[in-house]
Amino acid sequence: MTSTFFLVLRRAVLSLPILLGVLLFTFMLVRVGNNDPVGMLAGPTASAKEIDAIRAAYKLDQPVLVQFVEYVKLVFKGDLGMSWLSGKPVLGELLMRLPATLELVLLGSLVGGLVGVWAGMQSALNANRRFDHWSRFLSLLGFGMPTIFLGLALIFVFFFLLQWAPPPMGRIDLMINSPKLVTGSYLIDSLIAGDRAAALSAAGRLVLPCLVVAIVFAAPLIKQTRAIALDVMASDYVRYARAAGLPKPMVRRMIWRNASVPVLTYGATELTALFGAASVLELIFSWGGVSQFGLTAILKGDFAVVQGYVLLMSVIAIVIFAITDLLILKLEPRAAAGAR
Amino acid sequence: MNSPSAPALPDVPSGMGQLWRRISAIARSTPTGSIGLVIIALFALLALFAPWLAPFDPVKPFPTSVLARPGTQFLVGTDGNGMDVFSRTIYGARYAFGIAVPVLLFGLVVGVPIGLYAGYRGGWVDEITLRVMDAIRVFPSIILALAIVSATGQSLANVVLVIGMLDVPVFARLVRAEVLAMRAGGFVEAAVNAGNPTWRILFVHLLPNCIRGAMAQMPIRMAWAVRVSATLAFIGVGIQAPTPEWGAMIRQGADYMISGEWWVSIVPGVALVTLIIGFSMFGDGLEELLDPRRQKGSR
Numbered sequence: 001m002t003s004t005f006f007l008v009l010r011r012a013v014l015s016l017p018i019l020l021g022v023l024l025f026t027f028m029l030v031r032v033g034n035n036d037p038v039g040m041l042a043g044p045t046a047s048a049k050e051i052d053a054i055r056a057a058y059k060l061d062q063p064v065l066v067q068f069v070e071y072v073k074l075v076f077k078g079d080l081g082m083s084w085l086s087g088k089p090v091l092g093e094l095l096m097r098l099p100a101t102l103e104l105v106l107l108g109s110l111v112g113g114l115v116g117v118w119a120g121m122q123s124a125l126n127a128n129r130r131f132d133h134w135s136r137f138l139s140l141l142g143f144g145m146p147t148i149f150l151g152l153a154l155i156f157v158f159f160f161l162l163q164w165a166p167p168p169m170g171r172i173d174l175m176i177n178s179p180k181l182v183t184g185s186y187l188i189d190s191l192i193a194g195d196r197a198a199a200l201s202a203a204g205r206l207v208l209p210c211l212v213v214a215i216v217f218a219a220p221l222i223k224q225t226r227a228i229a230l231d232v233m234a235s236d237y238v239r240y241a242r243a244a245g246l247p248k249p250m251v252r253r254m255i256w257r258n259a260s261v262p263v264l265t266y267g268a269t270e271l272t273a274l275f276g277a278a279s280v281l282e283l284i285f286s287w288g289g290v291s292q293f294g295l296t297a298i299l300k301g302d303f304a305v306v307q308g309y310v311l312l313m314s315v316i317a318i319v320i321f322a323i324t325d326l327l328i329l330k331l332e333p334r335a336a337a338g339a340r
Numbered sequence: 341m342n343s344p345s346a347p348a349l350p351d352v353p354s355g356m357g358q359l360w361r362r363i364s365a366i367a368r369s370t371p372t373g374s375i376g377l378v379i380i381a382l383f384a385l386l387a388l389f390a391p392w393l394a395p396f397d398p399v400k401p402f403p404t405s406v407l408a409r410p411g412t413q414f415l416v417g418t419d420g421n422g423m424d425v426f427s428r429t430i431y432g433a434r435y436a437f438g439i440a441v442p443v444l445l446f447g448l449v450v451g452v453p454i455g456l457y458a459g460y461r462g463g464w465v466d467e468i469t470l471r472v473m474d475a476i477r478v479f480p481s482i483i484l485a486l487a488i489v490s491a492t493g494q495s496l497a498n499v500v501l502v503i504g505m506l507d508v509p510v511f512a513r514l515v516r517a518e519v520l521a522m523r524a525g526g527f528v529e530a531a532v533n534a535g536n537p538t539w540r541i542l543f544v545h546l547l548p549n550c551i552r553g554a555m556a557q558m559p560i561r562m563a564w565a566v567r568v569s570a571t572l573a574f575i576g577v578g579i580q581a582p583t584p585e586w587g588a589m590i591r592q593g594a595d596y597m598i599s600g601e602w603w604v605s606i607v608p609g610v611a612l613v614t615l616i617i618g619f620s621m622f623g624d625g626l627e628e629l630l631d632p633r634r635q636k637g638s639r
Contacts, residue, residue: 017471018471018474018475018478021471021472021475022475029487029488029491030491140617140620140621140624141613141617143563143616143617143620144563144613144614144616144617144620145613146567146570146571146587146612146613146616147571148570148571148574148587148590148591149590149605149609149612149613152590152593152594152597152605152609153606153609155597155598156597156598156602156605156606159598160597160598160599160600160602167598168598269477272478272479272480273480273481274480275480275483276479276480276481276482276483276484277480277482279480279482279483280482280571280574280575283575284594294483295486295575298483298486298487298490299490299575299576299577301490303491306487306490306491309483310479310483310484310487313479313480313483314478314479317478317479317480318478321478
């Protein structure tokens, strides 16, 4: 598949300026205002020796341009500096916590995506009927619920009132040993290890936060999918297909195929935003993923971690958009012709 | 100056005497939008008349009635400091509007001229502007806002500035798209040939014709601003605890959620959700009115 290869290559080249922009942003982050980058990166507990080490590593006695080049070099070597809170390298700290966030966001968005797209399509096909009214109402309600409030409200209802859900404290019961580390997802790892109790506990802990992610993802998706599908349905080719007497399932397939590309594009943008929303969600459920780690770093002023976290988030966004492009290529061969 | 397609307002006789008929016709054509507007208006009244409506001082603690249940001396109970939750929720409307309105203005005042200029100039100016705007939009907005606020110093003004900055690409993109569609129109060429300076072409000729999409998005952006600012306050950035802001109040009650004192979080939370839904409903209605394609009848 040469066309796929070229598209991936093109995507990678196009991503470079964005990555450079992100690097410039994180570089500026510790230098804006009257901030002293050494103090920001070293933290309040640093000794004189550590401060000197940072100054040397980032060439902070050199002109700003040299500093930036050094910074980019270090980042591409995988050296994101040290967290002054934990005293460990930032990259390792981030990657260690990434699976917990991925598990939460990907599982939640999978559920939310399927429900949202299905409800949006049904809404459009049954426009202004009862199903449409209900799904639009629920979409509006879901959109109005900020993550913070949705999470707390679900904890109140399902943990306190109904006592169905486990306490919102971490990814697995404290009394259960966490499974042997393979993927970093407790659910998958315990299934691999064949540990029934751990798998059940991990799955139970996942339900509520995943539900929040699913709702936050599905609500705007319903509205967008409905609008996109209605646009497609108003097009001449759908009208012609109907006039020509094509069976309903075929027309529906046609509508879905044509709506899928814009729906996918919108979903990808929303998915990147979910990683940000995950930070407060993880805070509420004591999840301990990378987004909560980044949030804590922001609040505590651990700027080496903040830089690394912002970088990681943008890399995730770039990867998501790249995968989306490839999927669009599969769905819409015309896009491939346009890309070259 | 020609307007490409007149706004799809209901066809009713205009004039001073007919004003209320016109309003009711619009209300009937978009009931969703009208309900939204009523909700917004109610909250605006709460914000304006908070000192007269609130039964207690929002930051006055009653040490003898900490975490009082709803329906006692206090309508919806008190929080962990013994402050009246009802009064605090009313005062919270002031913070919601006090942040959302300046945020919107900042986004418009900075974003609209950028969109106008980029669309009008085209070429590399347009290309670079678009790339920068896209780069901002790629980030999770909460993370971006948090990182900047914590690096530049935590103050309410900074929170407004940063959230407003995130609005800039939204408005710039909307206006730019309309300018591109409008640039080929004869009236722009006519204005250029008549010797108008660029600023006059942008703000007198193009602006009134290219602001419709941005206007339709304004309520949605307000909803977003209220949500993001509440989230920031929940985390404790910019606004701290005893301030009667909804997000900060939800945070105060977060720990009581698993011990049963639900009202501390739920009451301000319901206010927050209602206002956000009000803004989104009004936005949906406005979109229906301003975008002829999205009208119910045409489908």
